[in-house]
Structures are given as structure tokens and as C-alpha cells.
Amino acid sequence: MNKVYVYDGTFLGLLTLIKYLLSNKIKPYNIVTFDYQENLFLEVINLHLKVSDKISGLFYNTFDKVTMKRIYYVFLSKEKNKEIIIYYYLLNYLKYGDSLSGMCNLKCVSKVLEINKKVGNEAHKLKGFVRFKELKQNILYAEINPDNDVLEIISKHFKKRLKNEYWVIKDVSRNIVSIYDKKDFYLALGEDVKIIQDLSDREEEFSKMWQDFYKIVAIKERKNEKCRRNFMPKKYWPYLLEVRDEL
Amino acid sequence: MFDLLKEMRYNNYGESKMELREKLIILADSAKYDASCSSSGSQRQGDFGNAHMAGICHSFSADGRCISLLKILLTNACIFDCKYCLNRKSNNIKRAMFTPEEICTITINFYKRNYIEGLFLSSGIIKSPDYTMELLIKTMELLRYKYHFGGYIHVKAIPGASEYNLQRLGKLVDRMSANIELPTESGLKLLAPDKNSDKVEKIMNYVKNKKSQNFVPAGQSTQMIIGASKESDLDIMQKSENMYHNYNLKRVFYSAYIPVNQDKNLPSLLTPPLKRENRLYQTDWLLRYYGFKVSDILDENNPNLNILVDPKASWALKHLEEFPKEINKCTYKELLQVPGIGVTSAKRIMKSRKFFNLDFADLKKMGVVLKRAKYFITCNGRFSLNKDFLNSHFIETNLVLEDKSSIKEKNRQLELFHE
Incomplete structure (x- = not known):
């Protein structure tokens, strides 16, 4: 019977399980989180492994930094079978070492590179597409709705960029909030954070000016809707004040 | 028009009763024909904001x-009267001027809300080049020293300004850069009688010699207007090649001429020459x-x-x-010469073929555009097409037919025509 292994949905939990599987030479049929779909033909195994912080140090000793970043990006992706892709990538890394990333004829390698590109692209796009509103008490607040779980990646970016501002970014569909207190950012569950959305005095003035600017910079003789949507897909528009009205 | 300027007391840092919002509309509208927009190449970190090495589109x-x-x-x-420019002094348009403090207010507030990556500031020339430069410097000093702004700033230096400024x-x-605007001196004489390429190239030369971590770290770029004068593509590209070589330019931008003015020396175009x-x-x-030379x-x-076929494919058809x-054997330079293979896919091919022999299916995974590349490559000695068809006429016809974008472009230009 095909064996499916369960982990707790966290990155460390996944690493803990993969370490167990690799050291016991077990090839899983799939790796899933708690909320898996029951299936008569699959045997579901929950090992209840103890998860400790030490596990990540152990992985960094065995795998290089680039590999760790790659599998972390896969973990953040919306890919359905990301856990088993990570498992096979690491299994093959143990066999081939650093040259693995050049072997795109292996499915797990081309998959990992492809997913990395997607997650990296979305994170990069969002570094530009986040729109803050200034609330009373000088708090900047933004909402995003990305396909992949890139909140942490973009929080790192804004920690450097707006290091002397208070800001909050909310991932609407995952209901996670990133809060920055001028020292570091913290991820919290949406229901645990209450944000009073009173706008600062000049917020409306500047948001209007930005919408004016956006309209005026377009050269009408060069109108190119396809090109605009290619670079700025419509799924991001509800959160971009300059194009929201065009939806 | 000069009454209007006087009314605005433009020589007194532009203080006037005009609303900030109205000024922004006028002065963004006047600036939009500059094609440059990149924000890459700098790693500045300030108390407020930083530059991102790869640049970010917002x-x-x-x-x-x-x-x-x-x-x-x-x-x-502007005291100049360049024929192609919306802001030339003989045009009867509404004039406006920001104070340096107003520019800071908009920049800081836009940046904070993550609308922008930084500021691109250019200017018409008022009073004299150095007077205008002083105002630009004043603005930058406020941004950097009073507001501790660390975001990206691209400024257009004013031709004719002193080295000190x-x-x-x-x-x-x-x-910091200056626009050459037209590839030949004769074109400039005809359309921009107050400008000359010496003044512009003096700025380029200065920036090239001084460039360092603390002076214009992201380098310089320039722009040429396409289709306002009679220059050929050869004139334009030779000028670019020379400027890349002489002044280490990061980029030359090409801006299809958009008829904003009527003048006997200007062509009357229905649509900008976008293709x-x-x-x-x-x-x-x-x-x-890609290691090509203009020649x-x-x-x-x-x-x-050739408007129908891209320049790399045109070159390949002639050669x-x-x-x-052969994908598994040829050099990196040769890979770059193949239509449909870009820098990224060429690098991937070089890396992967150490481990296994590449086939057409593998190339697709690596981002090679096979419908363009298939006429010019073999994988393990094998063609993907019947060899008899491989003559330049057959390939060119197919490339043109497959180049959907050129067909769409035509439709788009027709649409514009109907507007």
C-alpha cells in the first residue's frame, strides 16, 4: 500500500520528517499536512516526531545555502505537491551534490527551478506593488493577496527600506500580518491583531496625487493594454489604488 | 507666455499660489516623454529609504x-526652443514650477507609501544653465541632508553647466545624465538650435571620469529621439556604439517621436514609429x-x-x-548567435550539457524559443525539420508568420489610426 506521511505544516516540521525518511531510507508516496484528503488506497502515517530548532542547523551542515534557499522558496509556493518535490530534490542532492542544479533533465530539478522562479518573481513584483496607506499615529498599512506565501520575503525588504517607520502588511487570504516596530518584524495571525483604520490628515491628498500622476504619465499615442497586463496582472489590481477604478 | 512666468514669480524658487496637485499634473505631463525609467545599479542605504541593486518597477x-x-x-x-519639445519657449502652454521643498514633500510622501522607487528630476532651462543647476542641487541637498532620503535619484544635468556644479x-x-536627443550634429542644428552635442558630451565625459561609489554610482544613460529627423538606423546605432565605447554608458534609450508640435522641419507622422x-x-x-558590432x-x-524580422534573425539569414x-558542442558565443536563444538559456545550456546530452525537449524546458531556433540548430546531429526546406526564403517567411507580435503591432497601429 502507498504510504503517505503527515507533518505539521511548518518548514521545520517538514525538515524533521524528511530527515527521518532519508536516514531510514524510506521512500514516501507523498508528504501532506494534517488536512489531507482521506483516500482508501493510501496508508496515512503520522510519526508525531519532535520538532526542534536544531534541525535547521543540521540541514545547513549537510546542504549548501543555495539549496536551502531553493527548497525554502518551494515550501513558500502554492505548488500542490511541494513537499514531495523537496524530498526528491534533497534525496538527489545527497547523490549528486552541487552539480544537481545543472541536471534539469531530472523532473525534481526542473520543477524546483521553475517554482523558485515563480516565487522569486512574485516576491520581486510585490516589492513594487505594495501600497501603504498612512494611518493616524504614522502607521503605514498595506494589504496584499499573493499566490505564494511571500510575506516574509517582502517584510525583509521593507525592514531595510522603511526602517524608521512603523508598518503593517497583511496577507488577506492567508490571514497573516507582518508587524514592524522600527526594530524587527513579527508575523502574527490576522485575528490577533486589531488595526484601527483611521487615515492620517494628508492621506487622501497624496493618494489622489498619485492617481493623477499615474494617469498623466501614460502616453496616449503608445497605449498598450496587453503589455501593461503582462507586467502587472489583473489579480494584483484590487490592491493597487491607481488601477482599482478600472476593474 | 512670459507674463505668465512673471505672474508665477518663477525666479523666486517658483513660489506661487498654484496648488501642489495642479503643479504635479503640469510638470509630470511635461516630463513623460523621457523614456528612461530604470532604478538599478545603486546600493545606497539611507535613514529613510534605500536603492535596490536590481531596480524595482512599482x-x-x-x-x-x-x-x-x-x-x-x-x-x-525654458529659454530654449527645440522643435520637437513640448516645453519649447515658443509653445503657448501653461507653465509651472516646483519649489525644492515641494519636490521633497511629494517624493517623501510617495516613497513612504511605496508608490515609487525614487525621483527622476529634469528641468527646462530658466535664466541660465548654472542657475537651473543651482535649483536642482538645492533640491537634492534638501532630500539627502534634511530628509535623509536614501532612495534612488536620477537627475538630468543641464547642458552648458559648469564643472563645479x-x-x-x-x-x-x-x-546623472544628459540626453543627446539626435544622432547627428546636423539634426541637432535643424531641430534643437540652442543645443549642441559638445555640451552634452562634455557632461558624459565628466561623469565617466569621475564615476565612483560616491559620485553617480549607478552611472549614466542617454536618450535619442527616433523618427523626428532623417537619420538612418545606421547613424543611430553608430552613435550608440560610439557613446557606449567613449563614455561607458549604462543604457541608450530610444524614444519613438511623438508629434507634440507642428513645424516645417518636423515630419508629420500619424503614429509614432514604435516598431x-x-x-x-x-x-x-x-x-x-550578445557580442555583436554595428558593422x-x-x-x-x-x-x-528590417522591420519584419528581428536583427539577430536577419543576421542569421544572411549567414x-x-x-x-550543434547545441551540445558549439561555443557560448555561437549559442548567443542563434535566434530564439537568449543569455539566460545560453548559460543554462552551457551548464547542463556537462551532465547530459541535450535534446529538443530539454531546450524547451530551458526557455529556448524553439519555433525560432529550430531552423538554426541541431541536437546530437539531428535537425527537427526536413533539411530540404532550410533556405533563407523559407525560414524568413516562417519567422515572419510566427512573429505574432508584428502582426498584432500592425493591428494596434490600425486601431490608433481609427482613433
Whole structure:
């Protein structure tokens, strides 16, 4: 019977399980989180492994930094079978070492590179597409709705960029909030954070000016809707004040 | 028009009763024809804001162009009368001028809300080049020293400014550049009688010699207007090649001429020459990343690019005897010569073929555009097509048919025509 292994949905939990599987030479049929779909033909195994912080140090000793970043990006992706892709990538890394990333004829390698590109692209796009509103008490607040779980990646970016501002970014569909207190950012569950959305005095003035600017910079003789949507897909528009009205 | 300027007391840092919002509309409208928008190449870190090495696009306007910087003029008043320019002094348009403090207010507030990556500031010339430079310097000093702004700043230096002021301005910004506008001196004489290329190239030369971590760290770029004068693509690309070589330019931007003015010396175009602009950019890429020279692509007998086929494919069609290239054996340079293979896919091929022999299916995974590349390559000695068809006429016809974008472009230009 095909064996499916369960982990707790966290990155460390996944690493803990993969370490167990690799050291016991077990090839899983799939790796899933708690909320898996029951299936008569699959045997579901929950090992209840103890998860400790030490596990990540152990992985960094065995795998290089680039590999760790790659599998972390896969973990953040919306890919359905990301856990088993990570498992096979690491299994093959143990066999081939650093040259693995050049072997795109292996499915797990081309998959990992492809997913990395997607997650990296979305994170990069969002570094530009986040729109803050200034609330009373000088708090900047933004909402995003990305396909992949890139909140942490973009929080790192804004920690450097707006290091002397208070800001909050909310991932609407995952209901996670990133809060920055001028020292570091913290991820919290949406229901645990209450944000009073009173706008600062000049917020409306500047948001209007930005919408004016956006309209005026377009050269009408060069109108190119396809090109605009290619670079700025419509799924991001509800959160971009300059194009929201065009939806 | 000068009454209007007086009314605005433009010589007193532009203080006036005009609303900030109205000024922004006028001065963004006047600045939008500059094609440059990149925000890459600097790693500045300030108390408020930083520059991102790769640059970041924050939005895309209805014309599909990236919006990265707050692109505005300090003032659209100008003592020059360049024929192609919306802001020339003989045009009867509404004039406005920001104070340096107003520019800071908009920049800081836009940046904070993550609308922009930084500021792109250019200006019409008022009173004298150095007087205008002083105002630009004043603005930058406020941004950097009073507001501790660490975001990206691209400033257009004013042709004719003193070296002293170039030095002061360059220390405050990430990119400082000047637009050459037209590739030949005769074109400039006809359309921009107050400008000359010596003044512009003096700035380029100065920036090239002084460039360092603390002086214009992101380097310089320039812009040429396409289709306002009679120059051929050969003239344009030779000028670019010279400037890349002489002044270490990061980029040359090509801007299809948009008829904003009527003048007997200007062509009357129905639509901007966008396809030509596109082909020039492709050629520019070939020079910078693919190891091509202008003389490989254009010469006195063929001074203009083929509008139907991209410049790399045109080159390949003229040199069919050098093809096909065997993907698993040819050099990196040869890979770059194949239509449909870009820098990224060429690097991937080089890396992967150490481990296994590549086949057509593998190439697809690596981002090679097979429908273009298939005429010019073999995998393990195998063609993907019948060899008998491989003559330049057959390939060219197919490339043109498969180039959907050129067909769409035509439709788009027709649409514009109907508007």
C-alpha cells in the first residue's frame, strides 16, 4: 500500500520528517499536512516526531545555502505537491551534490527551478506593488493577496527600506500580518491583531496625487493594454489604488 | 507666455499660489516623454529609504511602460526652443514650477507609501544653465541632508553647466545624465538650435571620469529621439556604439517621436514609429550582451533594420553558411548567435550539457524559443525539420508568420489610426 506521511505544516516540521525518511531510507508516496484528503488506497502515517530548532542547523551542515534557499522558496509556493518535490530534490542532492542544479533533465530539478522562479518573481513584483496607506499615529498599512506565501520575503525588504517607520502588511487570504516596530518584524495571525483604520490628515491628498500622476504619465499615442497586463496582472489590481477604478 | 512666468514669480524658487496637485499634473505631463525609467545599479542605504541593486518597477501605465521613479520637471519654463519639445519657449502652454521643498514633500510622501522607487528630476532651462543647476542641487541637498532620503535619484544635468556644479550635483545622486536627443550634429542644428552635442558630451565625459561609489554610482544613460529627423538606423546605432565605447554608458534609450508640435522641419507622422524603436532596442541588446558590432548588422548598403524580422534573425539569414549550430558542442558565443536563444538559456545550456546530452525537449524546458531556433540548430546531429526546406526564403517567411507580435503591432497601429 502507498504510504503517505503527515507533518505539521511548518518548514521545520517538514525538515524533521524528511530527515527521518532519508536516514531510514524510506521512500514516501507523498508528504501532506494534517488536512489531507482521506483516500482508501493510501496508508496515512503520522510519526508525531519532535520538532526542534536544531534541525535547521543540521540541514545547513549537510546542504549548501543555495539549496536551502531553493527548497525554502518551494515550501513558500502554492505548488500542490511541494513537499514531495523537496524530498526528491534533497534525496538527489545527497547523490549528486552541487552539480544537481545543472541536471534539469531530472523532473525534481526542473520543477524546483521553475517554482523558485515563480516565487522569486512574485516576491520581486510585490516589492513594487505594495501600497501603504498612512494611518493616524504614522502607521503605514498595506494589504496584499499573493499566490505564494511571500510575506516574509517582502517584510525583509521593507525592514531595510522603511526602517524608521512603523508598518503593517497583511496577507488577506492567508490571514497573516507582518508587524514592524522600527526594530524587527513579527508575523502574527490576522485575528490577533486589531488595526484601527483611521487615515492620517494628508492621506487622501497624496493618494489622489498619485492617481493623477499615474494617469498623466501614460502616453496616449503608445497605449498598450496587453503589455501593461503582462507586467502587472489583473489579480494584483484590487490592491493597487491607481488601477482599482478600472476593474 | 512670459507674463505668465512673471505672474508665477518663477525666479523666486517658483513660489506661487498654484496648488501642489495642479503643479504635479503640469510638470509630470511635461516630463513623460523621457523614456528612461530604470532604478538599478545603486546600493545606497539611507535613514529613510534605500536603492535596490536590481531596480524595482512599482506600477505600469496604460502604455505598458514601467513606473519606477517620480518623473517630473522642476519647471517646464525654458529659454530654449527645440522643435520637437513640448516645453519649447515658443509653445503657448501653461507653465509651472516646483519649489525644492515641494519636490521633497511629494517624493517623501510617495516613497513612504511605496508608490515609487525614487525621483527622476529634469528641468527646462530658466535664466541660465548654472542657475537651473543651482535649483536642482538645492533640491537634492534638501532630500539627502534634511530628509535623509536614501532612495534612488536620477537627475538630468543641464547642458552648458559648469564643472563645479556638475561635481556638486553628481555627489548627491545615483544617476546623472544628459540626453543627446539626435544622432547627428546636423539634426541637432535643424531641430534643437540652442543645443549642441559638445555640451552634452562634455557632461558624459565628466561623469565617466569621475564615476565612483560616491559620485553617480549607478552611472549614466542617454536618450535619442527616433523618427523626428532623417537619420538612418545606421547613424543611430553608430552613435550608440560610439557613446557606449567613449563614455561607458549604462543604457541608450530610444524614444519613438511623438508629434507634440507642428513645424516645417518636423515630419508629420500619424503614429509614432514604435516598431522601429523596438528593432533599435533589439540591436542595442545585441551590442551590449550578445557580442555583436554595428558593422555586423548594418552598413552603407543596408542602412536600415528590417522591420519584419528581428536583427539577430536577419543576421542569421544572411549567414546561413555558419549554421546549424550543434547545441551540445558549439561555443557560448555561437549559442548567443542563434535566434530564439537568449543569455539566460545560453548559460543554462552551457551548464547542463556537462551532465547530459541535450535534446529538443530539454531546450524547451530551458526557455529556448524553439519555433525560432529550430531552423538554426541541431541536437546530437539531428535537425527537427526536413533539411530540404532550410533556405533563407523559407525560414524568413516562417519567422515572419510566427512573429505574432508584428502582426498584432500592425493591428494596434490600425486601431490608433481609427482613433
